[in-house]
Amino acid sequence: MGAPERSAAPAPAPYLRIAAELRGRIVSGELRAGERIPSTRRITREWGVATATATKVLAVLRQEGLVRAVPGVGTVVEAPGALPGHPARTTRRNGARDxxxxxxxxxxxxxxxxxxxxxxxxxxxxxxxxxxxxxxxxxxxxxxxxxxxxxxxxxxxxxxxxxxxxxGEVELPAGAPADRRGRLEAAARLQWAVYRRHPWLARAVSFTRPLLSGNALALMEWMMAPVRERVTDASELLYIMVAVAGYVRGVAVNLEEEAEAERGAGVTGERWLEGRGERLEAIIQDGNYPMYARIAARRDLAFDLDSMFAFGLARMLDGLEPLLEGLPEGRGTGPSGEDT
Structure with missing residues (x-):
């Protein structure tokens, strides 16, 4: 999922770099509470960026609570509380110190x-x-x-x-499967368990902009160790890793949505579906949806993310197995399918 060294990280986007510079001025006290920070026009001029980039800079600082917009004045530094060199802010309710x-x-x-x-x-x-x-x-x-x-x-x-x-919470099992399919499945289930415990995590992980986490990298290394012995082509290793880890994440992104829905409505997904059974029956009763009718008739059907994850994982590994088992030792295939 990425390299652990901080030095390997890609350069931050221009708006993040500029926001960090202004943040430093605020934290150091160079820009004090109530003082105006550079406007979008000034940011575009001084840093040579587009107006849209300058707008993002101010948005980041507002989201972090460092600045606020004052009508007729502009964007000013928010009162920082009790940092050295800054006066503590008073509240509007009773005038007590913040x-x-x-x-x-x-x-x-x-x-x-x-x-x-x-x-x-x-x-x-x-x-x-x-x-x-x-x-x-x-x-x-x-x-x-x-x-x-x-x-x-x-x-x-x-x-x-x-x-x-x-x-880093993941504990790699002592008796880990040594075969390729077994190791991929074990690692996928470990990842699923992490996502289960922390539903927000799936959206924090990216495969196009890899997560620079040494602990995530260690898990991927462990997952791919038996595969690495058989497949030497780097692109093949990457695609297998992303196929498995990406599948787990793809199902896991639904965990946070479900958690948010439960927090908002106070109803589990299963109860939500039960409450809409009559509506589904009304839609499918005309006979135009035979597949859904067959599914709805199965009252014991498991319709939950854990069951769907397990089914999909098994089918994915079924698809990878001929590749993993059919290659000669130390050989791999490139993206075109040609031997490397």
Whole structure:
């Protein structure tokens, strides 16, 4: 799923790079509470980027709670609370301090990057990825938003650290299958279990922009070890890995949607379907949907993600088996099917 070395990471998008630079100015105190930050026009001029890119820069900083738009003034730095060199903000409700210097230090005293990441994971697990923001995380930890930037440079890096942490939970079985199909299946089920525990994770994983996680990479290495002995072509190894891991992720993206639906409606997917049985019957009763009629008649039919995952995984491995078992030792085939 990517390389573990940070140095191998691709250069950040221009808007993220500019946002990081402005964020640094805010955290360092160069830009103080209430001061205007560069406008979109100034960003386009100073950094030589398009207006759309400049707009994204300001959007990132707003989402992180670092700036706010003031009608007739522009975008200004949000009051940062109790960071050194900045006055604490007062609340509108009762004029009390939003956080004293002493309180901020107390909150920071036990703060570590690991604690920040684990707290973020806990929020995402319980409330979904949409509920996780730098501001929400800071509130949970009892510190100001900008204190978090001492531990993580931004939300993108935070999500990467979260993903790496949860993949690090995977314990590779001591008696691992040594055969190629058995190892692929075991690894796929380990991945499914991680996605099951952390429904937000599937959307954080990408195969076109690989997740730079050493723990995820270790799992992929373990999965592909028996295959690597038989297939030497790098492209073949990549495609097999992505086919299996991509299948698991493809089913797992539904986990967060289901979790969100249950949180919102308070009803499981099974109960939701039961409540719509009459509507389905009304649609299929005219005889034009014989397949659905046969399915609806099976009251004992398992219609859940675990069952669908297991069925699809078995069929995928059935399809890969002739390739894995039919190649001579140390040979592979390229994308065109020719021997390499």
């Amino acid at each position: 956080g004293t210097r002493h309180g901020a230090r107390d909150g920071e005293s036990a703060l570590t990057r690991e604690r920040v990441v684990r707290t973020a994971v806990r929020i995402a697990d319980a409330q979904g990825a949409a509920a996780l923001s730098m501001r929400a995380l800071a509130a949970e930890l009892g510190v100001s938003t900008m204190v978090l930037y001492r531990y993580v440079p931004g939300k993108d890096e935070l999500v990467l650290l979260m993903a790496d942490a949860v993949f």
